[in-house]
Amino acid sequence: MIQTLDSAKVLICVGSGGVGKTTLAAALGFLAAKRGRRVLVLTIDPSQRLKTTLNLSDSGDISVLQHADLRGKLSAAVIDPKKTFDEFVARAANKDDLVKKIANNKLYQQLSTTLSGSQEFTALEKLYSCYESGEYDLIILDTPPTKHAIDFLQAPQKLSTIFNEGVAKWFRHSEGSGSFLSNIVHAGTKQVLRVLESMTGSEFMRELSEFFQSIQSWQAKLEERINSVHRLLVNPSTHFCLVTSFDQAKLKEAAYFGREIRKGGYSLTSVVINRALPSWLLETPTGFSAGAATPVAQKFNEMKNYYQARDQFYQTFAQGLIAEMKNKDFVFRIPEFDRDISNIKDVAELAHLIESNESL
Numbered sequence: 111m112i113q114t115l116d117s118a119k120v121l122i123c124v125g126s127g128g129v130g131k132t133t134l135a136a137a138l139g140f141l142a143a144k145r146g147r148r149v150l151v152l153t154i155d156p157s158q159r160l161k162t163t164l165n166l167s168d169s170g171d172i173s174v175l176q177h178a179d180l181r182g183k184l185s186a187a188v189i190d191p192k193k194t195f196d197e198f199v200a201r202a203a204n205k206d207d208l209v210k211k212i213a214n215n216k217l218y219q220q221l222s223t224t225l226s227g228s229q230e231f232t233a234l235e236k237l238y239s240c241y242e243s244g245e246y247d248l249i250i251l252d253t254p255p256t257k258h259a260i261d262f263l264q265a266p267q268k269l270s271t272i273f274n275e276g277v278a279k280w281f282r283h284s285e286g287s288g289s290f291l292s293n294i295v296h297a298g299t300k301q302v303l304r305v306l307e308s309m310t311g312s313e314f315m316r317e318l319s320e321f322f323q324s325i326q327s328w329q330a331k332l333e334e335r336i337n338s339v340h341r342l343l344v345n346p347s348t349h350f351c352l353v354t355s356f357d358q359a360k361l362k363e364a365a366y367f368g369r370e371i372r373k374g375g376y377s378l379t380s381v382v383i384n385r386a387l388p389s390w391l392l393e394t395p396t397g398f399s400a401g402a403a404t405p406v407a408q409k410f411n412e413m414k415n416y417y418q419a420r421d422q423f424y425q426t427f428a429q430g431l432i433a434e435m436k437n438k439d440f441v442f443r444i445p446e447f448d449r450d451i452s453n454i455k456d457v458a459e460l461a462h463l464i465e466s467n468e469s470l
Contacts, residue, residue, distance in 0.1 A: 111351075115141060116142075116145065116147075119241070119247070120342065121138065121248065123351050124253050130384040132159045132252045135153065135160075135251075135252035136457050138351075139151035139186065139248075140177070142182070144182070145182065147182045147248050148185075148245065148247045149185065149246060150246045151187075153251075155188065155254075160188060161188045164453075164454060164457070167187075170189060172186070179458055195222040198235050202328035212321075230262050230266055231336070235335065237251050260371070266340075267336065348377060350376055351382060353382045353384055354383055355383065356383055356385070356424070364381045368381065381440060383424070384444050385444065387420075387445050387446065388413075388448075389445040389448055389463065391413065391417055391445070447460055
C-alpha cells in the first residue's frame, strides 16, 4: 500500500457502506501527504463523515488541511453532486442563455440529482477535472457506497445511454413537423405520455420536450467526458483499493470483484480488511504475564485465541487471493481504532497505525 501511495496518480476506494471506507480514504491521504505528496481527498459520502471530521466547507469547495506531520500538502472536499453536474453543463453548453434555460428546467433539476448513475458520474467528473488541473500528485476518491463495487464503474455508461442521440431525437421537435405528439407514431406511446402528463401536471410534456432540445448542445460532450474518464480509470497510474470487513460473505465478494475488475482492464492493487482485529491485541498489557490466572488475563487469552482462530481463516483467504492476483502485497488488515475518528489528529493517528501495521 505504501508503494501505491508513492507512485499512483489516482487511488479509488470502493466498497459497500459501513466498512470505514471514507475514514480510510482520509487516513491514506494523510499518509501520502506525510510522505511529501500533494494530495486531494474527494468524497461523496452521504453521511457527511469526512466533512464533520475535517471541518470541511458546506459549499463543496476544496479545503487545505494543516498538521505538523505533513511534509506535502493535504486538501479535501465533499463533492456536491448538483453543483458538479451544473458546472459540467455550463462548460459543455457554453452559452449563458442556454445554461440558464437548462438549469430552470424541472426535468433537468430532477435528473441531475436523482437519476441512476448521476451521483457516480459527478464523482468521476470532479475527479477528472481535478486531475486535469495538474495541481495534485495524488487524488484519492472515496466512492458512493454500492451493493456491489462493480456497479460504480458501470454507472456512467448507464447514464450515457439516457442521453443517447437516438433517444433525444425521439423526443425532440422536428423542424416543420407539427406538434410534439404528432411525431410519436404509436398510439400506445401517446397514451402513456398523456397519463404521465396527467400525473405530473400540464407542464410535463413541454418540460420534457424542452429538456431534450436543450441537451443537444452538450450530450456529445457528456459522452466524450465519460470516455475520457474511462481512459483515466484504466490508466496504469490509477489504482483501486477495495475496502471490506472481516466477514466471510464480504471477503468472497472481494475475491469476485478482484476478478471482475481485472476483466474490465482496471488495476485493483489492494484489498483492505478494515477493523480486522482490536488494536490492543497487538500489544501485551503492561505488567501482564502470559501465565497469569487473573480474570483479566483469562479474558485476554480468550479474546486472543478467538482472533487467532479468525487469523487462520484470513491466512487461507489472503493466500488464495494473493496467488490469484500474483501480488504478495495484495491483501492487508487494519486494526480497529480505539475510538471514533472525529478530527485531523485522529486521522493522523490512524494513518500511523496503518503505516506501522501494513504487513499484518
